[in-house]
Amino acid sequence: MSIPVDVADLARALEDFGAGYLLTTRDGAVKVVSVAPTLSDGTLTARGPGRGTLANLAANAQVTLVFPPREDSGMTLLVDGTGAVEGEDVQVTPTSAVLHRPADHA
Structure with missing residues (x-):
């Protein structure tokens, strides 16, 4: 089951x-690296994800952020976007988002 999330409602x-x-x-x-991004002016900032992530972004700017549910059978938030390196941080401009969980978890 998937529920689209308007990027404006992120x-x-x-x-x-x-x-x-x-x-x-x-x-x-x-x-895959763990992050606690902050949202400001429509951009998500992930602080200090590491050199491997920054190197990956130099080769491919497409990223996905995955926010797991806080409870069993909850929805996962998936955010696709474009990443850019800003010093040691990553700025993600979201292009789409969806809440998702397997249908049998409903």
């Missing part, structure tokens, strides 16, 4: 979640 959706995971790719390999 701040409200994020209130139901804690830390998440930033996924980047390079040469077919996925790198």
Whole structure:
């Protein structure tokens, strides 16, 4: 089951979640790091995710943020976007978002 989230409503959706995971790719390999991004002016900032993530973004700007549910059978928030390196941080401009869980968890 998937429920689209308007990017303009992302701040409200994020209130139901804690830390998440930033996924980047390079040469077919996925790198996953734990992040606690903040949202300001429509941009998510992930502070200090590490050199591997920053290197991945130099090769491929497409990212996904995954915010797991706080309770069993809850919804996961998935945010796709474009990442840019700002010093040691990553700025993510969201392009789409969805709340998701398997249908059998309803």
